[in-house]
Amino acid sequence: MTKALIVGGGIAGDTLALLLERDGWLVTVAEIAPALRTGGQTVDLRGDSREVLENAGLLEKALECLVPQSGAAWIDETGRPLAKMPVEAFDGKGLVSKEELLRTDLARIIHEAAGPGVTHRFGETVEALEDQENGVLARFRGGDEEVFDLVVGADGAHSRVRALRFGPEVRYRRPLGLAHAWFTLDEKPGTPELDGWFLMHNAPGRRAVAARPGHAGQQEIGMTFGADTLPPRGDHEARFALLEETFAGVGWRTHEFLDAAKTAKDFSLDTLDQVHMPTWHDGRVVLVGDSAWCASPLSGLGTALALRGAAELASALREAGGRLPAALAAFESAMRPRVESAQKLPPGRVAAAAPNTKRGIRFNAWVMRTVQSKLLRPLMKRAFAATEHGRESVPSTV
Ligand SMILES: Cc1cc2nc3c(=O)[nH]c(=O)nc-3n(C[C@H](O)[C@H](O)[C@H](O)COP(=O)(O)OP(=O)(O)OC[C@H]3O[C@@H](n4cnc5c(N)ncnc54)[C@H](O)[C@@H]3O)c2cc1C
Numbered sequence: 001m002t003k004a005l006i007v008g009g010g011i012a013g014d015t016l017a018l019l020l021e022r023d024g025w026l027v028t029v030a031e032i033a034p035a036l037r038t039g040g041q042t043v044d045l046r047g048d049s050r051e052v053l054e055n056a057g058l059l060e061k062a063l064e065c066l067v068p069q070s071g072a073a074w075i076d077e078t079g080r081p082l083a084k085m086p087v088e089a090f091d092g093k094g095l096v097s098k099e100e101l102l103r104t105d106l107a108r109i110i111h112e113a114a115g116p117g118v119t120h121r122f123g124e125t126v127e128a129l130e131d132q133e134n135g136v137l138a139r140f141r142g143g144d145e146e147v148f149d150l151v152v153g154a155d156g157a158h159s160r161v162r163a164l165r166f167g168p169e170v171r172y173r174r175p176l177g178l179a180h181a182w183f184t185l186d187e188k189p190g191t192p193e194l195d196g197w198f199l200m201h202n203a204p205g206r207r208a209v210a211a212r213p214g215h216a217g218q219q220e221i222g223m224t225f226g227a228d229t230l231p232p233r234g235d236h237e238a239r240f241a242l243l244e245e246t247f248a249g250v251g252w253r254t255h256e257f258l259d260a261a262k263t264a265k266d267f268s269l270d271t272l273d274q275v276h277m278p279t280w281h282d283g284r285v286v287l288v289g290d291s292a293w294c295a296s297p298l299s300g301l302g303t304a305l306a307l308r309g310a311a312e313l314a315s316a317l318r319e320a321g322g323r324l325p326a327a328l329a330a331f332e333s334a335m336r337p338r339v340e341s342a343q344k345l346p347p348g349r350v351a352a353a354a355p356n357t358k359r360g361i362r363f364n365a366w367v368m369r370t371v372q373s374k375l376l377r378p379l380m381k382r383a384f385a386a387t388e389h390g391r392e393s394v395p396s397t398v
Contacts, residue, residue, distance in 0.1 A: 027117060182222045205356065275292065289310070
């Protein structure tokens with residue numbers, strides 16, 4: 001029996017735990033949150049996500065959780081559409097897919113599929129990793145120590161494993177100049193219905209708000225704005241004050257969203273960053289998912305890469321038959337081209353997410369209408385098909 005410690009029980013960590021367990025590993029998952037982390041917007045089931053879930057025998061369960069989708073629409077401050085892109089556009093290969101489920105449901109499906117060979121330690125993380133002759137000694141925050149054959153950092157874009165083993169975040173983080181808040185809004189009597197539409201409103205000064213379908217009676221809200229840094233994580237007051245100040249005067253439903261943000265249980269606020277590293281492994285320690293290569297939500301590929309990365313790592317370990325260095329090198333070779341391609345955001349991608357001027361906003365809407373014209377449709381179909389290896393829905397503006 002070979003023992004693995006996976007730090008971070010998100011999509012990458014829990015998928016890897018499941019696959020390693022099936023190959024006979026004894027797996028410990030140390031997740032810092034007190035329970036499985038829910039929250040997040042929809043993830044679509046095209047490309048890599050679909051293939052990995054299907055191979056893991058989880059596709060059917062995922063398909064049972066689909067959230068009905070009509071498409072994406074860009075609206076003005078009164079809610080009037082400036083451009084619309086229905087799910088049928090580009091033969092279903094456009095921005096929003098018919099087959100989307102909430103990240104919450106995906107995380108739960110993967111988590112629940114783990115068997116008795118996986119132990120989750122919630123509210124736990126590692127404080128130190130020390131190489132020993134036959135493994136890595138992990139010192140847990142709770143005081144325990146244990147030696148593992150393999151330690152995997154699947155602890156997201158602000159990875160502690162990466163900091164412990166590869167150095168500080170600043171060395172690898174590339175901010176894209178935007179920050180994004182997301183949370184779930186509980187509908188009340190009078191809450192405007194979405195009818196399956198992902199609605200986005202842009203305001204000058206790089207501000208964007210969006211609402212998209214969630215579970216029945218809920219909407220998933222996103223608020224995007226220009227920023228490279230944010231007040232500290234624990235300083236909720238300063239974070240909400242920043243949101244209030246930034247979005248003051250923005251029309252449509254922005255007031256309602258600002259109110260809902262304060263009471264949302266799953267409120268998250270972070271900068272949109274990429275993570276670029278020259279290597280993802282060192283000895284018996286390896287990174288997978290956002291901790292290794294965060295491509296940012298603007299790539300639309302974070303979950304697909306996390307699922308594919310977990311599958312490639314499990315398969316490399318299986319095929320190398322115990323030769324760890326060969327397995328980790330094979331994993332890197334398999335993932336590097338996918339990651340590099342996902343990290344190359346199309347020109348203008350960041351600016352289009354939150355245009356600075358009224359003119360930029362009008363131009364964006366014009367582009368969204370024009371790409372659906374008879375003339376450009378075949379070209380766009382090809383462009384969308386080129387990212388066939390997987391896409392998840394972007395969190396807010398597109
Ligand atoms: C709650 C949540 C909501 C999200 N919503 C969206 C969204 O709406 N749109 C979007 O594009 N992306 C979203 N993401 C990011 C998206 O899930 C990832 O980009 C993608 O799935 C890659 O997954 P990952 O497993 O590498 O990282 P993540 O999904 O970020 O998972 C990392 C896990 O590690 C845990 N963790 C963090 N630090 C430590 C530590 N020190 N020790 C132990 N555990 C730790 C976290 O709690 C989390 O469970 C969300 C992530 C989370 C956690």
